[in-house]
Amino acid sequence: MVLAIDRRxxxxxxxxxxxxxxxxxxxxxxxxxxxxxxxxxxxxxxxVVAAIETxxxxxxxxxxxxxxxxxxxxxxxMDALSGVTRGQVQLGSVMRTVGLRFSVVRGNxxxxxxxxxxxxxxxxxxxxxxxxxxxxxxIGLGINHI
Amino acid sequence: MVLAIDRRxxxxxxxxxxxxxxxxxxxxxxxxxxxxxxxxxxxxxxxVVAAIETxxxxxxxxxxxxxxxxxxxxxxxMDALSGVTRGQVQLGSVMRTVGLRFSVVRGNxxxxxxxxxxxxxxxxxxxxxxxxxxxxxxIGLGINHI
Amino acid sequence: MVLAIDRRxxxxxxxxxxxxxxxxxxxxxxxxxxxxxxxxxxxxxxxVVAAIETxxxxxxxxxxxxxxxxxxxxxxxMDALSGVTRGQVQLGSVMRTVGLRFSVVRGNxxxxxxxxxxxxxxxxxxxxxxxxxxxxxxIGLGINHI
Amino acid sequence: MVLAIDRRxxxxxxxxxxxxxxxxxxxxxxxxxxxxxxxxxxxxxxxVVAAIETxxxxxxxxxxxxxxxxxxxxxxxMDALSGVTRGQVQLGSVMRTVGLRFSVVRGNxxxxxxxxxxxxxxxxxxxxxxxxxxxxxxIGLGINHI
Amino acid sequence: MVLAIDRRxxxxxxxxxxxxxxxxxxxxxxxxxxxxxxxxxxxxxxxVVAAIETxxxxxxxxxxxxxxxxxxxxxxxMDALSGVTRGQVQLGSVMRTVGLRFSVVRGNxxxxxxxxxxxxxxxxxxxxxxxxxxxxxxIGLGINHI
Amino acid sequence: MVLAIDRRxxxxxxxxxxxxxxxxxxxxxxxxxxxxxxxxxxxxxxxVVAAIETxxxxxxxxxxxxxxxxxxxxxxxMDALSGVTRGQVQLGSVMRTVGLRFSVVRGNxxxxxxxxxxxxxxxxxxxxxxxxxxxxxxIGLGINHI
Ligand SMILES: [Mg+2]
Ligand SMILES: [Mg+2]
Ligand SMILES: [Mg+2]
Ligand SMILES: [Mg+2]
Ligand SMILES: [Mg+2]
Ligand SMILES: [Mg+2]
Numbered sequence: 001m002v003l004a005i006d007r008r009x010x011x012x013x014x015x016x017x018x019x020x021x022x023x024x025x026x027x028x029x030x031x032x033x034x035x036x037x038x039x040x041x042x043x044x045x046x047x048v049v050a051a052i053e054t055x056x057x058x059x060x061x062x063x064x065x066x067x068x069x070x071x072x073x074x075x076x077x078m079d080a081l082s083g084v085t086r087g088q089v090q091l092g093s094v095m096r097t098v099g100l101r102f103s104v105v106r107g108n109x110x111x112x113x114x115x116x117x118x119x120x121x122x123x124x125x126x127x128x129x130x131x132x133x134x135x136x137x138x139i140g141l142g143i144n145h146i
Numbered sequence: 147m148v149l150a151i152d153r154r155x156x157x158x159x160x161x162x163x164x165x166x167x168x169x170x171x172x173x174x175x176x177x178x179x180x181x182x183x184x185x186x187x188x189x190x191x192x193x194v195v196a197a198i199e200t201x202x203x204x205x206x207x208x209x210x211x212x213x214x215x216x217x218x219x220x221x222x223x224m225d226a227l228s229g230v231t232r233g234q235v236q237l238g239s240v241m242r243t244v245g246l247r248f249s250v251v252r253g254n255x256x257x258x259x260x261x262x263x264x265x266x267x268x269x270x271x272x273x274x275x276x277x278x279x280x281x282x283x284x285i286g287l288g289i290n291h292i
Numbered sequence: 293m294v295l296a297i298d299r300r301x302x303x304x305x306x307x308x309x310x311x312x313x314x315x316x317x318x319x320x321x322x323x324x325x326x327x328x329x330x331x332x333x334x335x336x337x338x339x340v341v342a343a344i345e346t347x348x349x350x351x352x353x354x355x356x357x358x359x360x361x362x363x364x365x366x367x368x369x370m371d372a373l374s375g376v377t378r379g380q381v382q383l384g385s386v387m388r389t390v391g392l393r394f395s396v397v398r399g400n401x402x403x404x405x406x407x408x409x410x411x412x413x414x415x416x417x418x419x420x421x422x423x424x425x426x427x428x429x430x431i432g433l434g435i436n437h438i
Numbered sequence: 439m440v441l442a443i444d445r446r447x448x449x450x451x452x453x454x455x456x457x458x459x460x461x462x463x464x465x466x467x468x469x470x471x472x473x474x475x476x477x478x479x480x481x482x483x484x485x486v487v488a489a490i491e492t493x494x495x496x497x498x499x500x501x502x503x504x505x506x507x508x509x510x511x512x513x514x515x516m517d518a519l520s521g522v523t524r525g526q527v528q529l530g531s532v533m534r535t536v537g538l539r540f541s542v543v544r545g546n547x548x549x550x551x552x553x554x555x556x557x558x559x560x561x562x563x564x565x566x567x568x569x570x571x572x573x574x575x576x577i578g579l580g581i582n583h584i
Numbered sequence: 585m586v587l588a589i590d591r592r593x594x595x596x597x598x599x600x601x602x603x604x605x606x607x608x609x610x611x612x613x614x615x616x617x618x619x620x621x622x623x624x625x626x627x628x629x630x631x632v633v634a635a636i637e638t639x640x641x642x643x644x645x646x647x648x649x650x651x652x653x654x655x656x657x658x659x660x661x662m663d664a665l666s667g668v669t670r671g672q673v674q675l676g677s678v679m680r681t682v683g684l685r686f687s688v689v690r691g692n693x694x695x696x697x698x699x700x701x702x703x704x705x706x707x708x709x710x711x712x713x714x715x716x717x718x719x720x721x722x723i724g725l726g727i728n729h730i
Numbered sequence: 731m732v733l734a735i736d737r738r739x740x741x742x743x744x745x746x747x748x749x750x751x752x753x754x755x756x757x758x759x760x761x762x763x764x765x766x767x768x769x770x771x772x773x774x775x776x777x778v779v780a781a782i783e784t785x786x787x788x789x790x791x792x793x794x795x796x797x798x799x800x801x802x803x804x805x806x807x808m809d810a811l812s813g814v815t816r817g818q819v820q821l822g823s824v825m826r827t828v829g830l831r832f833s834v835v836r837g838n839x840x841x842x843x844x845x846x847x848x849x850x851x852x853x854x855x856x857x858x859x860x861x862x863x864x865x866x867x868x869i870g871l872g873i874n875h876i
Contacts (some may be wrong), residue, residue, distance in 0.1 A: 002279045003272065010283030011164055011270075018157055025171070049387040067426045068553050068583050074421065075513070078379075078386065083229030083286055087662075087817050088673045089380045094662065095633040109282070115506050118282070124157075126149065129658065133148045134651045136255070136264070137156030139287040140229055145506050145583075195825040199859075213864045214699050214729050220859065221659070224817075224824065233379050233516075234527045235818045240516065241487040261652050275491075275512065280505045291652050291729075294571045295564065302575030303456055303562075310449055317463070341679040359718045360845050360875045366713065367805070370671075370678065375521030375578055381672045401574070407798050410574070416449075418441065425440045428547070428556070429448030431579040432521055437798050437875075525671050525808075526819045532808065533779040567783075567804065572797045586863045587856065594867030595748055595854075602741055609755070667813030667870055693866070702866070708741075710733065717732045720839070720848070721740030723871040724813055 002111045006030070009109040010141050013122035016103035017139075033107030034061045041099040043092035043130060045081065048100065052077050052121060056104045062119070062146070069146055073104070076121040076142035083140025084123050098138065100125035106146065119146040148257045152176070155255040156287050159268035162249035163285075179253030180207045187245040189238030189276060191227065194246065198223050198267060202250045208265070208292070218292035219250070222267040225288025230269050232284075244284065246271035252292065265292040294403045298322070301401040302433050305414035308395035309431075325399030326353050333391040335384035335422060337373065340392065344369050344413060348396045354411070354438070364438035365396070368413040371434025376415050378430075390430065392417035398438065411438040440549045444468070447547040448579050451560035454541035455577075471545030472499045479537040481530030481568060483519065486538065490515050490559060494542045500557070500584070510584035511542070514559040517580025522561050524576075536576065538563035544584065557584040586695045590614070593693040594725050597706035600687035601723075617691030618645045625683040627676030627714060629665065632684065636661050636705060640688045646703070646730070653730055657688070660705040660726035667724025668707050682722065684709035690730065703730040732841045736760070739839040740871050743852035746833035747869075763837030764791045771829040773822030773860060775811065778830065782807050782851060786834045792849070792876070802876035803834070806851040809872025814853050816868075828868065830855035836876065849876040 007030055015025045016037055029035055036059035040051035053073060056062050062069035081089050084098065091098060105120045121142045128135025153176055161171045162183055175181055182205035186197035199219060202208050208215035227235050230244065237244060251266045267288045274281025299322055307317040308329055321327055328351035332343035345365060348354050354361035373381050376390060383390060397412045413434045420427025445468055453463045454475055467473055474497035478489035491511060494500050500507035519527050522536060529536060543558045559580045566573025591614055599609045600621055613619055620643035624635035637657060640646050646653035665673050668682060675682060689704045705726045712719025737760055745755045746767055759765055766789035770781035783803060786792050792799035811819050814828060821828060835850045851872045858865025 003281070003283070008283060010285060014160065014164065014285060018160065045385050046387045053387075066550065066552055067420070067428075067548070070421060070426055071428070071583050074388075079232045081386075082232035086225045086228040086288070089382065089386060090673065093385070093629050093677070094665075094673060095630045095637075096658075110279075110505070112504065114504055120283075122285075124160075128651070129654060133256075134654055135149070136289040136651075136655070137149070137154060137266075137287065138289070139156060139160060139268075139285060141283065141285040142232070143282040143284070145509050191823050192825045199825075212696065212698055213694070213858070213866075216859060216861075216864055217729050217866070220826075227824075235820065235824060236527065239483050239531070239823070240519075240527060241484045241491075242512075256651070258650065260650055274505070275508060277508075280508055282505075282509070291655050295573070295575070300575060302577060306452065306456065306562075306577060310452065337677050338679045345679075358842065358844055359712070359720075359840070362713060362715075362718055363720070363875050366680075371524045373678075374524040378517045378520040378580070381674065381678060385677070402571075402797070404796065406796055412575075414577075416452075425548075427441070428581040429441070429446060429558075429579065430581070431448060431452060431560075431577060433575065433577040434524070435574040435576070437801050528819065531775050531823070532811075532819060533776045533783075534804075566797070567800060569800075572800055574797075574801070587865070587867070592867060594869060598744065598748065598854075598869060602744065663816045666816040670809045670812040670872070694863075704867075706869075708744075717840075719733070720873040721733070721738060721850070721871065722873070723740060723744060723852075723869060725867065725869040726816070727866045727868070 003109055004111050007109045009105050009107055009118055009120040010143055013103045013105040013120035014141060017101050017122040017124040029105060030107055033105060035103060035105040036061050037103045039101050043097040045089060045091045049077055052102050061104050061106050072119055072144045072146035076119050076144040079142025080121040080123045080140035084127060084138045096127055097130045098125060098127045117146050119144050149255055150257050153255045155251050155253055155264055155266040156289055159249045159251040159266035160287060163247050163268040163270040175251060176253055179251060181249060181251040182207050183249045185247050189243040191235060191237045195223055198248050207250050207252050215292055218265055218290045222265050222288035222290040226267040226269045226286035229286030230273060230284045242273055243276045244271060244273045263292050265290050295401055296403050299401045301397050301399055301410055301412045302435055305395045305397045305412035306433060309393045309414040309416040321397060322399055325397060327395060327397040328353055329395045331393050335389040337381060337383045341369055344394050353396050353398050361438055364411055364436045368411050368434035368436040372413040372415045372432035375432025376419060376430045388419055389422045390417060390419045409438050411436050441547055442549050445547045447543050447545055447556055447558040448581055451541045451543040451558035452579060455539045455560040455562040467543060468545055471543060473541060473543040474499050475541045477539050481535040483527060483529045487515055490540050499542050499544050507584055510557055510582045514557050514580035514582040518559040518561045518578035521578030522565060522576045534565055535568045536563060536565045555584050557582050587693055588695050591693045593689050593691055593702055593704045594727055597687045597689040597704035598725060601685045601706040601708040613689060614691055619687060619689040620645050621687045623685050627681040629673060629675045633661055636686050645688050645690050656703055656728045656730035660703050660728040663726025664705040664707045664724035668711060668722045680711055681714045682709060682711045701730050703728050733839055734841050737839045739835050739837055739848055739850040740873055743833045743835040743850035744871060747831045747852040747854040759835060760837055763835060765833060765835040766791050767833045769831050773827040775819060775821045779807055782832050791834050791836050799876055802849055802874045806849050806872035806874040810851040810853045810870035813870030814857060814868045826857055827860045828855060828857045847876050849874050
């Protein structure tokens with residue numbers, strides 16, 4: 001189980017989330033991998049979770065039915081949110097809001113075939129007071145086996 | 147106070163931390179900004195903190211004497227470690243180890259001059275069991291005014 | 293202060309919470325102990341706290357007036373919720389819901405009379421997405437002197 | 439994805455961990471499921487993690503090589519430890535020690551075959567000051583897809 | 585960077601918050617320092633944050649425009665709330681409410697001029713169930729460079 | 731259950747901890763109350779817990795034998811440490827050290843006799859890098875029924 005140099009799933013996810021509309025970083029994930037991107041801005045952490053989950057299911061990154069893949073994705077999202085919130089996974093209840101781009105990437109980042117699929121959720125954007133401009137950048141990455 | 151498009155201090159810090167030896171991402175920070183990079187691998191979270199702090203002082207990113215800038219850096223490091231550890235800022239005590247590249251970037255990411263200097267600490271690498279290969283990627287970003 | 297083998301208050305509480313309608317585990321708590329059971333399902337953590345507190349007061353497990361016993365019960369509930377939520381004591385705000393059975397048991401689990409009464413709160417049920425079946429089991433136990 | 443009444447993997451795990459030497463609860467897990475039990479007492483949280491992981495690999499509950507199953511088990515252990523420690527996953531560093539029985543159970547608790555295998559880690563025992571008898575019961579359960 | 589005996593900014597802030605209407609503790613902060621006080625009672629943590637921030641801006645303790653000083657104050661408030669809530673920065677969502685007096689003090693507590701201004705946020709009051717009298721005291725202090 | 735104006739146990743505890751050698755705040759606790767004070771400086775959180783517990787037992791604030799009172803004190807200490815550490819109850823493992831004065835006060839702060847004894851643990855001092863002067867003030871208060 002060695003992470004392959006050119007299959008860094010977390011790095012791909014981060015670049016996709018940071019790419020913005022200009023696509024300044026050319027990201028070519030390995031063939032057979034799946035990925036999607038999206039945007040969400042909210043003071044409500046529930047809406048962030050829902051936006052990512054909805055996109056991942058709509059784009060076919062994970063199965064819409066069944067619990068297994070939803071469970072894998074959920075915990076990857078929670079891990080990514082930990083990085084964004086750094087301490088308490090709370091937004092509006094502590095008077096802050098986020099404006100995020102997200103990506104979800106699915107594939108096997110290891111040399112060994114039997115490691116199977118993993119999922120990476122990356123979040124990049126801003127966090128701050130609910131006042132335009134009163135914000136700084138924030139990032140989060142969650143990785144899970146799926 | 148608007149984050150300038152081409153002065154995204156967190157994005158620069160992340161790219162520097164992910165760049166590795168190949169410097170695959172050409173990162174040109176604004177002139178007058180300061181930055182440094184380094185590597186640290188440990189089961190001891192204290193060593194991660196110390197490695198970053200030592201590098202930042204040695205490279206002149208923050209002042210070596212006085213407390214003010216050390217305090218700003220310390221909390222940025224703790225925020226970055228939150229993203230890496232996602233929940234409990236513990237490594238060896240919960241049987242895991244990290245292999246990280248880090249960057250520290252200092253500059254003003256806002257349009258307005260009076261926002262002054264901010265500091266970004268980015269961590270990128272792997273976290274996992276103390277067994278080679280039993281690990282996945284992890285990332286963390288902390289940003290503070292300085 | 294030695295925990296008596298046949299007065300394991302936490303074990304009794306867990307069995308009562310897991311017993312369900314079939315009462316598959318015959319639980320006979322020591323005479324003079326008090327206990328109650330109930331059910332609560334919600335995305336709102338406040339409702340879980342309220343349901344347990346209301347039942348414990350209505351069934352006479354703790355005194356309805358005064359603060360002392362309410363304080364003891366409250367912290368036992370919070371400890372039990374920690375086990376259920378594992379990290380952030382949040383439900384709906386991170387897009388998850390619980391379906392729980394709970395029990396509250398009061399008595400002295402120690403050999404020594406002077407250890408006085410203690411209270412155990414046990415929670416057992418499911419946690420997961422707000423979609424039927426997208427859930428797994430969860431448990432929590434809080435114990436406090438009262 | 440419906441949790442089957444007679445395949446409650448968490449309930450089985452809890453009963454196995456609470457069973458003690460007397461095996462007071464007859465636990466018959468579904469055929470083809472795997473499970474193991476063990477004991478660990480320590481002020482060192484790392485030793486608790488290691489004891490469970492070692493037992494699960496030695497007893498063939500998870501594969502010894504590869505990372506995927508180790509990753510699934512690790513996060514189930516961390517979730518179970520959250521319930522035991524209720525807040526900070528720390529033992530000796532906050533002057534407390536645990537004496538625990540643990541179980542690891544692997545199987546599919548859902549009606550649907552495609553939900554695949556899940557793993558449950560249960561911990562039951564005492565937590566308290568490093569003085570004999572100065573302790574109360576504690577429990578933790580972690581469940582993950584594997 | 586040595587904390588000056590008679591410029592203990594945190595101590596001043598605590599005394600101001602504990603002073604109440606009787607002003608039982610004569611607090612004379614160093615000349616050129618700024619401070620304000622206020623009261624807030626709520627089950628909604630967002631309202632506590634907002635009350636402090638609004639008072640600090642209205643009284644000119646921090647600049648109303650720009651992000652830098654708002655960021656410094658915000659993290660000092662969050663640190664103070666950590667002390668008040670001890671674990672989860674949540675109020676109503678875990679069925680508790682606070683009645684607090686707060687103070688914000690700004691000045692340089694160090695012997696050295698170059699340490700610049702720091703900000704202290706102190707909270708003192710009660711926390712408990714949303715029932716009059718079912719509460720005990722609580723305190724929190726956050727200190728940050730500004 | 732109403733907190734009596736002149737029996738604010740937390741306020742007394744805080745004043746005692748902030749009093750220092752000069753005893754600048756005249757603190758006269760109600761007769762029949764018990765209190766003790768002490769100092770502890772360490773990078774090791776375990777030593778802080780031990781110092782307080784040892785002092786409280788040696789000075790007769792709580793009973794040396796039995797678990798009940800030790801349990802009440804322990805959780806009050808942990809709550810106070812939460813305020814001091816604001817997030818992670820860790821010192822050396824995140825490269826910081828504390829220099830604290832502590833007080834433990836025992837008595838009934840309520841108007842009603844039946845609320846019985848409560849215990850308050852207050853911590854006041856500095857937290858920071860393990861370099862003389864690289865520190866700021868910190869405070870914590872824990873209150874529990876006993
Ligand atoms: Mg789960
Ligand atoms: Mg600080
Ligand atoms: Mg309390
Ligand atoms: Mg992991
Ligand atoms: Mg910030
Ligand atoms: Mg306890």
